[in-house]
Amino acid sequence: MCGIVGAVSERDVQGILLEGLRRLEYRGYDSAGMAVIGGDHSVQRAREVGKVASLAAAMKTNPLAGHLGIAHTRWATHGEPSQINAHPHMSGDRLAIVHNGIIENYQELREELRGEGFEFTSQTDTEVVAHLIEKNYRSLGSLYDSVRAAIARLRGAYALAVVHADEPDHLVVCREGSPLVIGVGIGENFIASDQLALLPVTDRFMFLEEGDIADIRKDGIAILDREGQSVEREITRFEHGADSADKGEYRHFMLKEIYEQPRVIKATMEGRVTNTRVLEQALGTDAENLLENVRHVQIIACGTSYHAGMVARYWIEELAGVPCSVEVASEFRYRKHVIQQDTLFLCISQSGETADTLAALRQAKKAGFRAALAICNVPGSSLVRESDLVIMTQAGPEIGVASTKAFTTQLTALLIFTLALARQNGLPEEQEAEIVKAIHLVPGQVSDVLALDGEIAEMSKAFMDKHHSLFLGRGSQFPVALEGALKLKEISYIHAEAYPAGELKHGPLALVDSEMPVVTVAPNNDLVEKLKSNLEEVRARGGELFVFADKMANVKPDEGIHVMQLPSVHPITAPIVYTVPLQLLSYHVAVLKGTDVDQPRNLAKSVTVE
Numbered sequence: 001m002c003g004i005v006g007a008v009s010e011r012d013v014q015g016i017l018l019e020g021l022r023r024l025e026y027r028g029y030d031s032a033g034m035a036v037i038g039g040d041h042s043v044q045r046a047r048e049v050g051k052v053a054s055l056a057a058a059m060k061t062n063p064l065a066g067h068l069g070i071a072h073t074r075w076a077t078h079g080e081p082s083q084i085n086a087h088p089h090m091s092g093d094r095l096a097i098v099h100n101g102i103i104e105n106y107q108e109l110r111e112e113l114r115g116e117g118f119e120f121t122s123q124t125d126t127e128v129v130a131h132l133i134e135k136n137y138r139s140l141g142s143l144y145d146s147v148r149a150a151i152a153r154l155r156g157a158y159a160l161a162v163v164h165a166d167e168p169d170h171l172v173v174c175r176e177g178s179p180l181v182i183g184v185g186i187g188e189n190f191i192a193s194d195q196l197a198l199l200p201v202t203d204r205f206m207f208l209e210e211g212d213i214a215d216i217r218k219d220g221i222a223i224l225d226r227e228g229q230s231v232e233r234e235i236t237r238f239e240h241g242a243d244s245a246d247k248g249e250y251r252h253f254m255l256k257e258i259y260e261q262p263r264v265i266k267a268t269m270e271g272r273v274t275n276t277r278v279l280e281q282a283l284g285t286d287a288e289n290l291l292e293n294v295r296h297v298q299i300i301a302c303g304t305s306y307h308a309g310m311v312a313r314y315w316i317e318e319l320a321g322v323p324c325s326v327e328v329a330s331e332f333r334y335r336k337h338v339i340q341q342d343t344l345f346l347c348i349s350q351s352g353e354t355a356d357t358l359a360a361l362r363q364a365k366k367a368g369f370r371a372a373l374a375i376c377n378v379p380g381s382s383l384v385r386e387s388d389l390v391i392m393t394q395a396g397p398e399i400g401v402a403s404t405k406a407f408t409t410q411l412t413a414l415l416i417f418t419l420a421l422a423r424q425n426g427l428p429e430e431q432e433a434e435i436v437k438a439i440h441l442v443p444g445q446v447s448d449v450l451a452l453d454g455e456i457a458e459m460s461k462a463f464m465d466k467h468h469s470l471f472l473g474r475g476s477q478f479p480v481a482l483e484g485a486l487k488l489k490e491i492s493y494i495h496a497e498a499y500p501a502g503e504l505k506h507g508p509l510a511l512v513d514s515e516m517p518v519v520t521v522a523p524n525n526d527l528v529e530k531l532k533s534n535l536e537e538v539r540a541r542g543g544e545l546f547v548f549a550d551k552m553a554n555v556k557p558d559e560g561i562h563v564m565q566l567p568s569v570h571p572i573t574a575p576i577v578y579t580v581p582l583q584l585l586s587y588h589v590a591v592l593k594g595t596d597v598d599q600p601r602n603l604a605k606s607v608t609v610e
């Protein structure tokens with residue numbers, strides 16, 4: 001996590017770096033800092049605890065002037081959030097560095113460097129790298145060579161940007177396991193953890209490969225790969241509008257992103273479905289070949305993306321008749337597997353940079369899966385580059401830490417993929433046409449749910465003073481309940497647990513009383529009658545129920561039962577539509593509680609460390 005940004009330019013870089021940090025704040029926000037090489041060829045540094053706004057305020061009184069600089073917004077891993085642990089870190093007063101990632105062997109390097117007389121002022125792993133480069137600099141006299149020599153000794157994951165006051169015309173960057181992109185300007189160049197940070201200054205980007213080290217100057221970029229060969233990396237243009245990192249008229253990014261869902265779901269369908277069928281070729285030129293003979297699907301993901309995978313399992317088994325397993329990446333990567341023949345490995349990730357998901361993919365590629373398919377939202381991300389087949393979600397940049405539009409577009413992409421797989425496995429044309437028709441209705445149905453925003457805001461008042469809550473669902477609505485509970489805990493800090501409704505009586509029912517609101521998602525599917533009995537079980541214990549149901553489900557409001565009527569939806573697409581009211585519910589509870597909706601405490605959007 002953490003976000004890094006750097007610039008070398010004809011103009012002062014402070015403003016560029018501060019704006020870059022604001023845009024990277026979703027990656028971490030417990031402290032921020034900047035180092036600039038001034039006209040007098042000295043390093044000036046500013047560091048503040050708290051959000052980027054605190055740094056910006058401090059820099060108003062003490063601006064840093066210079067044409068070369070690096071900056072950082074932190075999500076603490078080694079050492080508490082404090083000014084001393086904030087980046088940039090320095091070795092002496094000439095070298096400054098920012099780092100995203102984790103250096104695993106930092107303890108042994110620290111001991112070694114200490115033995116050689118280097119003094120440590122922070123508890124971070126990063127400071128070790130600063131001293132290691134400075135040590136090399138003393139003998140090599142070149143920043144580029146010193147960084148190269150230093151990284152040969154590092155174990156772990158990192159993206160680094162380094163400047164030295166003796167070489168005030170360039171910065172040196174490298175990546176190994178953490179994202180880093182170069183923004184290509186005219187007479188100026190930039191680097192950042194994410195393209196979003198640099199959109200105000202460029203729309204042309206170069207993605208470094210793992211192991212690359214680059215020398216960035218105003219008028220040139222030189223890259224060496226891991227083997228030390230000089231390489232060129234392709235320049236791509238950013239496709240989404242430059243304002244996508246802006247809140248616009250909305251109070252929070254999360255709300256904006258919830259409201260964008262009808263449009264981005266549609267965009268994710270575009271070019272991939274006709275009125276009656278899925279266009280398999282749109283999944284990639286090799287899709288047909290790779291999907292043929294798939295006998296099993298193994299899905300891997302983390303967080304919200306994992307919940308999308310859980311929904312997909314219901315679809316894949318029901319429509320394609322192919323067995324499907326789903327596992328969180330952090331578990332999958334650390335255990336032995338029995339890999340069935342012709343298993344497709346499917347990774348789902350909004351960012352495409354989640355460390356555990358990438359590690360699982362890399363293992364899988366060695367382990368003999370049939371092919372690796374990625375469902376991802378960030379073009380050029382590591383996941384996209386390393387997979388055989390990619391379905392891009394078209395959610396556009398998602399800034400709110402709590403994932404919303406990424407999830408519903410992942411579901412859309414997963415359903416399209418399922419239909420392509422199902423066709424290979426004999427799904428009748430009429431059934432495919434029926435589901436494709438249902439997919440076309442989703443954007444409109446999501447808009448209908450958004451129109452209930454006011455009512456949902458009203459409902460949210462009942463949660464404001466509660467400390468715990470339960471979410472129930474059956475079948476493919478169980479993962480929707482899990483996602484609803486995750487949203488509530490992430491942004492309102494209310495403890496929320498989700499259960500398959502049938503499990504209620506095996507434990508959680510013991511917790512139910514008037515202080516424990518129970519949220520239920522109940523579209524009118526063939527499980528609704530069973531679900532109603534579960535609701536009675538709650539009611540009989542004095543629990544207060546909040547039910548999201550369609551008219552046909554025939555759940556009547558009564559004492560202790562609040563019913564929010566949702567549009568009638570096809571049972572297959574219901575998980576997409578039923579997710580939206582739960583997003584709105586969490587959003588409004590968080591707003592009422594006054595929590596930091598877009599940047600909830602302790603969390604980060606892109607988890608590029610283990």
Ligand code: G6P
Pocket residue numbers: 302303304305348349350351352353354357401402403603604605606607
């Ligand atoms: C973090 C984010 C979640 C996200 C998860 C997986 O925990 O806060 O919103 O679902 O990472 O991220 P990915 O980018 O792989 O989908």
